Amino acid sequence: MSKKARVSKAKPQFGNYRSFSMHSTRRQFKPNMQNKRFYVPEYDQWVQLRVSTSELRTIDKIGLVEFLKRNDIPVKAVLKGRYR
Numbered sequence: 001m002s003k004k005a006r007v008s009k010a011k012p013q014f015g016n017y018r019s020f021s022m023h024s025t026r027r028q029f030k031p032n033m034q035n036k037r038f039y040v041p042e043y044d045q046w047v048q049l050r051v052s053t054s055e056l057r058t059i060d061k062i063g064l065v066e067f068l069k070r071n072d073i074p075v076k077a078v079l080k081g082r083y084r
């Protein structure tokens with residue numbers, strides 16, 4: 001399964017493993033993705049999305065509809081299940 005979020009485009013970051021001798025090898029920091037159901041009271045529907053935990057905190061703070069507007073994602077497309 002892809003580690004890239006469809007809702008806000010969260011993607012892996014890259015860095016280095018560092019051993020005791022300071023030898024470095026490349027590594028990947030993957031986003032903490034969660035499957036979560038959200039209730040949209042404006043449309044009286046439940047929506048299931050795959051979002052990162054930092055996005056989850058933002059959605060709890062400003063609401064799902066405002067979050068989608070800020071990311072230029074149509075609400076109706078999310079309600080139809082195109083952004084899972």
